[in-house]
Amino acid sequence: MAQQHLEPTDPLARPVTEEALAGYLRAQATEFLRALRQHRETGAGGGAPARARSGVGDSGSPESVRAARALRRSARRISGSLHTYRPLLEADWSEGMRPELAWLSGTLALEHACSARLERLLAALHRLSGSGALPAQPGLPGGAPPAPERGNLTVGAAKAGALLDRQLTLARTRAHSTALQALGSSRFHAVADKVALLASEVPLTPAAAGTDLRALAAAAEERLTDAVAALPLVTAGSPYNAEALVHGLSPDPAPHPQDAPWHQVRLLLRLHRYAREVLEGQDAPVDVRLLAAGQALNRHRDASEAAAAAAQAARTPRIAPATAYALGVLHADQRHEVEAARFAFQQSWQKQTVAAP
Structure with a gap:
């Protein structure tokens, strides 16, 4: 404790x-x-x-x-x-x-x-x-x-x-x-x-x-905590998110609606890290739990954007069926990577919560 x-x-x-x-x-x-x-x-x-x-x-x-x-x-x-x-x-x-x-x-x-x-x-x-x-x-x-x-x-x-x-x-x-x-x-x-x-x-x-800068840094941390609390972490604990896969395979080229809150959390986590750097100085020890959470969100962003690129390529006119099939499998693979990154974030964030006062 x-x-x-x-x-x-x-x-x-x-x-x-x-x-x-x-x-x-x-x-x-x-x-x-x-x-x-x-x-x-x-x-x-x-x-x-x-x-x-x-x-x-x-x-x-x-x-x-x-x-x-x-x-x-x-x-x-x-x-x-x-x-x-x-x-x-x-x-x-x-x-x-x-x-x-x-x-x-x-x-x-x-x-x-x-x-x-x-x-x-x-x-x-x-x-x-x-x-x-x-x-x-x-x-x-x-x-x-x-x-x-x-x-x-x-x-x-x-x-x-x-x-x-x-x-x-x-x-x-x-x-x-x-x-x-x-x-x-x-x-x-x-x-x-x-x-x-x-x-x-x-x-x-x-x-x-x-x-005292600590109050403003605490406000940045609170914004992050609130954003994480709004995430569907229960869904992130599931190995398969059918809704995410179906949406990504649709002809709609709009960004995936499930991804935006996670991208926002990634931004808020970065702001929280920078706020701590101001308070603790450049020589402060690295918080490995925040580091793990940030790495998971970076993987989430990378996989999400890669899946979107695969889906966009699959919409290219007059491509061969075998090519479209390969791109569909690739898209599904990257959406699974998205889910894996969300699960990894969930695990690292829960450890932070347990360790907090």
């Missing part, structure tokens, strides 16, 4: 003042500027103009990819902290800054998301068709006669994989171009200028002086 009172050695036993927030925001702004400099220096050709050197995502060098991820990481943390602790920050500045950081983070994430989605779907096709690589023709490795279901899947797996490759590679190329344009735009330079100012001066309100 967890203790009801904070120990004297607990760093949060004492009030956490606005200086912690200012220090955190300055540190994240400095990290943003460092990542931006590395990104420009590690692009395609050291002597090229900045816009030409702004290789982003998976199409750039490994160093450029890491720098782009660091940019997204710091942008998300600054934006999340502005949201949680907005009563302590100048309203006009904060409300103008948050959507711009969200735009930048989302734009830079698109290319990597397309690459990861394609990799996930092709790996699932390989697994489902029983081969180490997408087969060029029907049959299992070694010439073994396939079962009817596996044989039908194997027939269409190669064409399904090729279709997904074309569609997601095109999406990735467009995302890469969009990110290049974004990093060369006046909009991005305005964001970078504001972050540069933030690295030296945090626009706190006069009322922020002496304010």
